[in-house]
Amino acid sequence: MPFTSFHKKYVNVTIMIVLFITIHERYSGFCTPATTNLDPMTSVNNAMVVLGNGCYHVFIDAGSNRGVHGRFLFEPEKYKKCAFAAKFQQHFGDNRTLQNICVFPFEPNPIHNLSQGKTQAAYELMGWRYKYMPVAVGTVNGTMIFYRNTDVPHTTSEQVSFGVKRRGKPDKGQETRVDVIDFAEWLEQNIFKRVIPEKNTFNRGPPIVMMKMDIEGSEYAVLDHLVKTGTGRKFDYILGEWHHVKSLPFMFRGRNITNASEATSISIELTAALLEHGGPGFLDFDDEQYFQDGMEYPLPPLLV
Secondary structure: OOOOHHHHHHHEEEEHHHHHHHHHOOOOOOOOOOOOOOOOOOOOOOOOOOOOOOOOOOEEOOOOOOOOOHHHHHHHHHOOOHHHHHHHHHHHOOOOOOOOEEEEEEEOOOHHHHHHHHHHHHHHHHOOOEEEEEEEEEOOEEEEEEEEOOOOOOOOOOOOOOOOOOOOOOOOOEEEEOOOOOEHHHHHOOOOOOOOOOOOOOOOOOOOEEEEOOOOOOHHHHHHHHHHOOHHHHOEEEEEEEOOOOOEEEOOOOOOOHHHHHHHHHHHHHHHHHHHHHHHEEEOOOOOOOOOOOOOOOOOHHHO
């Protein structure tokens, strides 16, 4: 059936209905900065919830912005020039929408709540598991101050420099308090202790847990935490970006890191630590050419 303007309107209306229900049931104050009361579905303190149950493969997108990497995984045909989509092809193979793959995008910036919610709602209609986590990944559970940095060049539309460092001119509107979780604890409870389904016709190879990390300079502390807890070595693949300059200055194991050379040395040290005992290491790789997205959402099965 051709995708007509009627179908497009139907999909958009249906997405908005599902999104409204999601907002109402899960995210009180969805389009406002996060509160200190974590949603029970995202809180690691709710031991009864294991979000990864039923997931054969898992993709963790730490620092997901508007969530386009999840779309690279499920809809690669729309992003033909994307190098990251090729990584998904390499590790997960074909027929990814038919496999038991779950995507967990972590993004604390409230400006992306709406676009992330639309993607989750659209994918729920398709039967694809995409669970938006509107929190920052960290080393403890609590809250942190982030800065929106809207006056830094190339960041005003998407605020891609949202992070723990103030990079622009002092401005009251830049400061935002967000929820943060102990990332290692969340991963252990929800991913590495998940109930993995039996391999079906479409699931490729053994179960894989893959992560992309782009958290604007916080990667040193978070990856160090994953190394110390042993959680980081349980991944099959970790890819992402180091921010050797943007992160400065920062504390690392009691040392004050003030230059890019020191930060680079730490990235090498952490990569080596993640490689120990058969761990995944850390591949410095990402593709942000589609960060503004703009692609149409897929047609639900009931309209095919």
